[in-house]
Amino acid sequence: MSRRTASDKGMQGIPEATIARLPLYLRALYALADRDIASVSSEELAAASGVNSAKLRKDLSHLGSYGTRGVGYDVGYLIYQISRELGLTQDWPVVIVGAGNLGRALANYGGFASRGFRVAAMLDSDPLVVGTVIAGHRVYGADEMERVVVRYGVMIGAITAPAVAAQDICDRLVTAGVTSILNFAPVVLNVPDGVDVRKVDLSIELQILAFHAQRKSEFRVPHCGDRDVRSLDAHRRGDLASSTGRGLPLDGDDPVAAEAVGT
Amino acid sequence: MSRRTASDKGMQGIPEATIARLPLYLRALYALADRDIASVSSEELAAASGVNSAKLRKDLSHLGSYGTRGVGYDVGYLIYQISRELGLTQDWPVVIVGAGNLGRALANYGGFASRGFRVAAMLDSDPLVVGTVIAGHRVYGADEMERVVVRYGVMIGAITAPAVAAQDICDRLVTAGVTSILNFAPVVLNVPDGVDVRKVDLSIELQILAFHAQRKSEFRVPHCGDRDVRSLDAHRRGDLASSTGRGLPLDGDDPVAAEAVGT
DNA sequence: CGGACTTTGTGCAAACGTTCACAAGGGCGT
DNA sequence: ACGCCCTTGTGAACGTTTGCACAAAGTCCG
Numbered sequence: 001m002s003r004r005t006a007s008d009k010g011m012q013g014i015p016e017a018t019i020a021r022l023p024l025y026l027r028a029l030y031a032l033a034d035r036d037i038a039s040v041s042s043e044e045l046a047a048a049s050g051v052n053s054a055k056l057r058k059d060l061s062h063l064g065s066y067g068t069r070g071v072g073y074d075v076g077y078l079i080y081q082i083s084r085e086l087g088l089t090q091d092w093p094v095v096i097v098g099a100g101n102l103g104r105a106l107a108n109y110g111g112f113a114s115r116g117f118r119v120a121a122m123l124d125s126d127p128l129v130v131g132t133v134i135a136g137h138r139v140y141g142a143d144e145m146e147r148v149v150v151r152y153g154v155m156i157g158a159i160t161a162p163a164v165a166a167q168d169i170c171d172r173l174v175t176a177g178v179t180s181i182l183n184f185a186p187v188v189l190n191v192p193d194g195v196d197v198r199k200v201d202l203s204i205e206l207q208i209l210a211f212h213a214q215r216k217s218e219f220r221v222p223h224c225g226d227r228d229v230r231s232l233d234a235h236r237r238g239d240l241a242s243s244t245g246r247g248l249p250l251d252g253d254d255p256v257a258a259e260a261v262g263t
Numbered sequence: 264m265s266r267r268t269a270s271d272k273g274m275q276g277i278p279e280a281t282i283a284r285l286p287l288y289l290r291a292l293y294a295l296a297d298r299d300i301a302s303v304s305s306e307e308l309a310a311a312s313g314v315n316s317a318k319l320r321k322d323l324s325h326l327g328s329y330g331t332r333g334v335g336y337d338v339g340y341l342i343y344q345i346s347r348e349l350g351l352t353q354d355w356p357v358v359i360v361g362a363g364n365l366g367r368a369l370a371n372y373g374g375f376a377s378r379g380f381r382v383a384a385m386l387d388s389d390p391l392v393v394g395t396v397i398a399g400h401r402v403y404g405a406d407e408m409e410r411v412v413v414r415y416g417v418m419i420g421a422i423t424a425p426a427v428a429a430q431d432i433c434d435r436l437v438t439a440g441v442t443s444i445l446n447f448a449p450v451v452l453n454v455p456d457g458v459d460v461r462k463v464d465l466s467i468e469l470q471i472l473a474f475h476a477q478r479k480s481e482f483r484v485p486h487c488g489d490r491d492v493r494s495l496d497a498h499r500r501g502d503l504a505s506s507t508g509r510g511l512p513l514d515g516d517d518p519v520a521a522e523a524v525g526t
Numbered sequence: 527c528g529g530a531c532t533t534t535g536t537g538c539a540a541a542c543g544t545t546c547a548c549a550a551g552g553g554c555g556t
Numbered sequence: 557a558c559g560c561c562c563t564t565g566t567g568a569a570c571g572t573t574t575g576c577a578c579a580a581a582g583t584c585c586g
Contacts, residue, residue: 017573023470027449041533050451054536054575061535069534069582086470087477094469101368108364111449111466116473155476156469179479180472182465186290186374188313196475198468202445203374205461206357206419207286207349209443210379212459213418214350216442280543304563317545317566324565332552332564 014085018059022082024049025056026115029079041072083116093120093152095178097169098161099129099139102184106158107135120152125165145169149176158182159189170197277348281322285345287312288319289378292342304335346379356383356415358441360432361424362392362402365447369421370398383415388428408432412439421445422452433460 028048032040042060046053060066060073063085067073083089094112096103099122106112107119124130125142132139140148148154157178159166166185173181174195183189183199191197291311295303305323309316323329323336326348330336346352357375359366362385369375370382387393388405395402403411411417420441422429429448436444437458446452446462454460 015572019474020467020471022474023464023467024451026470027466028451042535043533048451052575054577055573057533057535058574065535067534069580070532071583072533085474087473088470090477092469092473092476101364101371105364105368106465109465111464112469115466115470117466117469155480156472180476182468182472188287188291188311194479196472198472200463200465200468201286201374202369202372202463203290203378203380204283204286205445205463206355206375206380207289207351207378208283209419209445209459209461210350210355211282211285211348213355213443214353216457217418278543305565306563315545317547318543320563320565321544328565330564332550333562334553335563 014062018062019086021049021051021055021059022086024051025059026079026082026086026088029075029082032075033079038075039072040075040078042067045073088116090116092117092156093154094118094156094158095120095145095148095152095154095173096122096158096160097124097142097145097173098159098165098184099124099126099132099134100160100162103158103160104134106160107137117156120154121148123148125161142169145172146176149173149178154178156180156182158184160184163187277325281325282349284312284314284318284322285349287314288322289342289345289349289351292338292345295338296342301338302335303338303341305330308336351379353379355380355419356417357381357419357421358383358408358411358415358417358436359385359421359423360387360405360408360436361422361428361447362387362389362395362397363423363425366421366423367397369423370400380419383417384411386411388424405432408435409439412436412441417441419443419445421447423447426450 025045028045029040031048032045042053042057046056049056057067060078063081066078066081080089094117096106096119099107103122103124107122112119119135119137121140121144122134122137123140123142123145127141130139130141149157154176155178157173157180159169159173159181161169163185166183166187167189170181170183170189170191174191179195181189181191181195181197183197184201186201186203189197189199288308291308292303294311295308305316305320309319312319320330323341326344329341329344343352357380359369359382362370366385366387370385375382382398382400384403384407385397385400386403386405386408390404393402393404412420417439418441420436420443422432422436422444424432426448429446429450430452433444433446433452433454437454442458444452444454444458444460446460447464449464449466452460452462
C-alpha cells in the first residue's frame with residue numbers, strides 16, 4: 001500500500017516550497033521522537049520548525065491525510081511518510097569532489113550519514129591529498145571519478161572544489177551518470193536538462209545578511225547599545241574599487257585581527 | 264549624489280527575492296570586469312547569472328535606472344551600485360563561532376574576504392583548539408565572545424558549532440550586539456525581533472536533491488545509462504525505522520565503501 | 527451515548543514572484 | 557540631422573505561495 005507516489009488524490013505534484021520545508025519538519029519530528037513524544041499537534045510542530053501552523057498543515061496535506069482530527073499527528077508515522085516522500089527510505093551514495101576544507105566539513109557532517117546519505121567516495125586532484133583518509137574515507141584521485149560513480153551507482157555529487165574546476169567536474173559527473181549536484185563553488189554550472197543543481201554559496205548568504213544589517217544600522221544611526229562605533233566608519237573599499245576602476249582608497253591598515261584581546 | 268538610499272523613486276523596499284539575486288549578478292559582473300569587459304547587456308548578464316533576462320532587468324530597475332538603452336549596463340558602475348545597495352562598500356567584521364571543520368572552511372573561504380567581509384575572530388570552546396591559528400586567525404575562547412563582539416563592533420556572526428550549543432551561542436551573540444546570524448547548525452534558532460537569521464543546512468539541501476533524484480529514477484525505472492543497478496535496490500531503512508518503531512530491517516550489510524575501487 | 531471540545535484539512539483571497547511583450551528612449555551609420 | 561536599430565524599463569497577465577477562517581471529523585468526559 002501507499003507505493004505509487006503522486007496518484008492517490010489529485011496531487012500530481014507537491015509544490016517546491018513544500019518540498020523545501022519537509023526536511024525541516026523531519027528534523028523537528030526526529031527531535032520529538034528522541035524525547036519519546038508519540039503525538040504532536042500542527043501548532044507544536046510548526047513552532048518547533050519555525051513556520052506558520054496553517055502552512056504546515058497545508059504542506060502535510062499534500063502528502064495525504066496522515067493526521068487525526070482532535071489529536072494531531074503520530075510522530076513515528078509522519079517521520080516515515082515524509083521520509084518516503086523525500087526518498088530517504090533508500091540509501092543515497094554521494095561523491096564529494098574536492099577534499100579541501102569544505103569537503104572535509106561535509107564528510108564529517110553529522111546529519112549526512114544519519115538520514116540515508118552515505119559518502120561513497122571523496123575525490124581530489126591534489127596528489128598530496130589523494131590516498132589520505134578523511135572522516136574514514138580514503139581520498140581517490142580525480143581520474144577515478146567516472147569509475148567510482150558507475151561502480152557505486154552514485155546519483156548525487158557534491159562539488160567542493162575551487163571555482164575554476166567546478167564546471168569540468170560537473171561535466172564529468174553528469175557524463176558518468178550523476179543527475180543531482182550540490183554545488184559549493186561560486187559559479188553558475190551549465191548542465192543538460194534532467195540534471196538539477198542546488199547551490200550553496202556562503203558568500204551570497206553573507207551578502208544578504210550584510211544588506212539587512214546595513215538597513216538596520218541606517219535606523220539606529222550612530223551607535224547601538226554599548227558598542228564601539230569606530231569600526232562602523234572603518235571602510236575598506238579598496239578591493240572593490242580596484243577592479244572597477246573607481247579608486248577611493250581610504251585608511252589602508254587594518255587595526256584589528258592580530259593580538260588585540262588578551263587571552 | 265546617490266547617498267540617501269531608498270528615497271529617489273517610490274521604491275521603499277526592494278523585494279527579498281531580488282536581494283537574494285543581487286550577489287549573483289555581482290559575481291558575474293566581477294568576472295566580466297576581470298576580463299576587461301566594460302559594458303554588458305541584460306541578456307548577457309542574465310545568461311552569466313543563470314536567470315531570465317526580464318527578471319534581471321526588473322531586479323536592476325529596483326535600484327534605479329542605471330542602464331543605457333540600446334547599449335546595456337556599464338560593468339563598473341553597476342558593480343558599484345549593487346555593492347552600495349548590499350552594503351558592501353563598508354567593511355563587515357564577522358565572528359565565526361565554532362572552529363570545527365565548517366568553521367575552518369568558512370575562515371578559509373576565498374569569497375569571504377574579497378567582498379567586504381573580514382574575520383574579526385574565530386572562537387571555540389575546546390581548550391585544545393583555543394590558541395591555535397586557523398587561516399591566519401588565532402582562535403579565542405568562547406568566554407571572550409562578548410568582548411570580541413563589542414571590541415570590533417561585530418554585527419554579523421556565523422555559528423558553525425554543534426547543534427546543542429547553537430541556541431546558547433546565539434543568545435550570547437545577540438546580547439553582545441550581533442544582529443545578523445548565519446546559522447549552520449541544524450536547529451531552529453530563537454531570536455528577538457530585529458535580529459535576522461539565515462540558515463544553511465547541508466542536510467536539507469541533500470534531502471531536497473534526494474527528492475528530485477527519486478522522482479527522476481521513478482521514470483527511467485530499472486537502470487539509467489550504463490550504471491550498475493544493484494545499489495538502487497540496496498535499501499538500508501534500518502536507522503530510520505529504529506527511531507520510529509516501524510522496523511523493517513532488510514539487507515543489513517553495506518556492500519560498499521571500503522576498498523573496492525583499486526587505486 | 528451524547529454533546530462539548532479539540533484539531534485537522536481546505537476554500538478563498540491577498541501578497542508575492544515570474545514571464546511576456548512592447549513602448550520609450552538612446553546610440554550609430556549615413 | 558534623420559531615421560534605423562538595438563536594448564532598457566515596465567505594464568499587465570499569469571502562476572505560486574501564504575495565511576485566514578471555518579467546516580468536517582475525530583476524541584474524551586460525564
